[in-house]
Amino acid sequence: MKNYDVIVIGAGPGGMTGALYASRANLSVLMLDRGIYGGQMNNTAAIENYPGFKSVLGPDLAKDMYDGSTQFGAEFAYGSVESIEDQGDHKVVKTDDGDYSAKAVIVATGSEYKKLGVPGEDQFGGRGVSYCAVCDGAFFKNREVAVIGGGDSAVEESIYLAGLASKVTVFVRRDKLRAQKVIQDRAFANEKIEFVWNTSVTEVLGDDMKVTGVATKNNQTGETGEKAVSGVFIYVGNLPMTAAFKGLGITNDAGWITTNELMQTAVPGIFAIGDVREKTLRQITTAVGDGGIAGQEAFSYLETLKSQAAATK
Numbered sequence: 001m002k003n004y005d006v007i008v009i010g011a012g013p014g015g016m017t018g019a020l021y022a023s024r025a026n027l028s029v030l031m032l033d034r035g036i037y038g039g040q041m042n043n044t045a046a047i048e049n050y051p052g053f054k055s056v057l058g059p060d061l062a063k064d065m066y067d068g069s070t071q072f073g074a075e076f077a078y079g080s081v082e083s084i085e086d087q088g089d090h091k092v093v094k095t096d097d098g099d100y101s102a103k104a105v106i107v108a109t110g111s112e113y114k115k116l117g118v119p120g121e122d123q124f125g126g127r128g129v130s131y132c133a134v135c136d137g138a139f140f141k142n143r144e145v146a147v148i149g150g151g152d153s154a155v156e157e158s159i160y161l162a163g164l165a166s167k168v169t170v171f172v173r174r175d176k177l178r179a180q181k182v183i184q185d186r187a188f189a190n191e192k193i194e195f196v197w198n199t200s201v202t203e204v205l206g207d208d209m210k211v212t213g214v215a216t217k218n219n220q221t222g223e224t225g226e227k228a229v230s231g232v233f234i235y236v237g238n239l240p241m242t243a244a245f246k247g248l249g250i251t252n253d254a255g256w257i258t259t260n261e262l263m264q265t266a267v268p269g270i271f272a273i274g275d276v277r278e279k280t281l282r283q284i285t286t287a288v289g290d291g292g293i294a295g296q297e298a299f300s301y302l303e304t305l306k307s308q309a310a311a312t313k
Contacts, residue, residue: 004028006298007093007102008074009081012039013062014274014287014294015108016069021295022106023072027302030100031069032093034080038062039110041284045134045160050284058134061284081109081244086267089305103269103305104298107245107257108291110275111238111282116148120204120211121234128211129204129232133157137164140231146171146214148201149235155179155187157233162192169227170195173219204232240276252278263294269301 005027008015015031023029036042044058053061070076079095084105093100113131115121121129130136137160145165147158150172156179161168170187175197177184187193196216203215205226213228240255250257250265256278263271273290275282 001092001099001101002030003090004030004100004102005302006030006104006106006295007032007091007100008106008108009033009093010039010108010110010274010276011037011066011069011076012108012110012274012287013041013065013284014110014291015039015106016065017288017291018106018108018271018273018295018298019074019291020069020072021292022298023069023074025295025299026072027299029074030102031074031076032079032081032095032100033076034078036062037066037069037076041065043132043134047284083244084248084270086248086270089269091269104301105270106263106291106294106298107242107265107270107272107276108274108287109241109244111240113234114237114239116201116234116236118201118203120206124204124206124211124232127209128206128230129234131234133160133233136231136233137161140165142166143230144169144228145231145233146201146227146229147233147235149237150174150177150179151235151237152179152183154235155183157235158193159183159187159190161233162190165192165231168193169229171199171201171214171216172197173200174198201232238275238282242276254278261293262297263290264297271297 006022006029008019008031011031011033019029019031041058041062046055048055079097083094085092091105141164144167147170158168198219199216201214202217205213216225242251242255257272258278259272271294273294274287
């Protein structure tokens with residue numbers, strides 16, 4: 001079992017920043033991720049709210065961050081974390097590819113797309129149902145698509161899809177959007193985007209091969225209907241990726257990890273950052289800020305362990 005000073009679970013913007021700060025403090029650091037570094041940035045076409053860039057491609061920013069995060073010796077390895085064992089002054093991180101030990105752990109596992117939970121959603125996954133416009137939008141060039149949701153992601157991806165599809169119909173279960181006003185204004189000004197208010201999608205329709213439309217219900221009148229579309233893009237929220245940490249007592253009832261302003265959880269030596277935290281704003285900028293704090297606090301925690309050990313001699 002390999003030993004490190006700090007293990008960072010997750011290599012999104014927060015995790016990479018945490019690894020940068022910890023390794024720059026001359027700590028041995030391992031980043032673990034079940035996929036490629038960068039997280040959801042790899043699924044984002046243009047990032048326009050990251051300081052220093054008017055606009056930057058998500059995969060490009062991910063690569064730049066990764067190069068920076070490893071410049072002081074931090075290592076990267078693939079692995080799906082199954083649990084963390086708290087053994088006091090060190091933690092054992094168990095993965096599907098072996099175990100690792102560290103004095104401190106930074107959890108940066110983020111969140112995943114929440115499913116709508118209607119008939120046809122799973123059946124037509126990969127055959128017209130998608131949760132990523134950047135990934136799959138090109139398959140629907142010059143065709144009609146539906147977007148479900150009213151938050152930032154739903155509206156931003158609707159704008160992106162409007163550059164490819166012939167028409168984008170956005171189904172919003174309320175009578176207004178939750179997205180930032182600047183994003184709303186762009187969508188309302190786009191003649192290829194139509195909003196259908198107070199309406200829920202109750203089923204994804206299709207034939208033996210692909211999506212052919214959606215069934216809908218007006219939440220005020222109860223009126224039902226159908227809309228013919230070739231693709232359905234779902235943006236109805238995120239779920240925290242915290243199943244591996246349930247036994248540690250660091251999550252709230254909804255599964256998000258609770259921390260203080262120093263990113264400390266209820267377990268000494270375990271920190272949490274980014275989208276996996278209980279917080280109001282989940283953005284690249286906030287994840288990076290969390291990562292910087294956690295990397296520095298991990299260093300401080302290890303220094304405290306050294307002082308305690310010296311005092312007992």
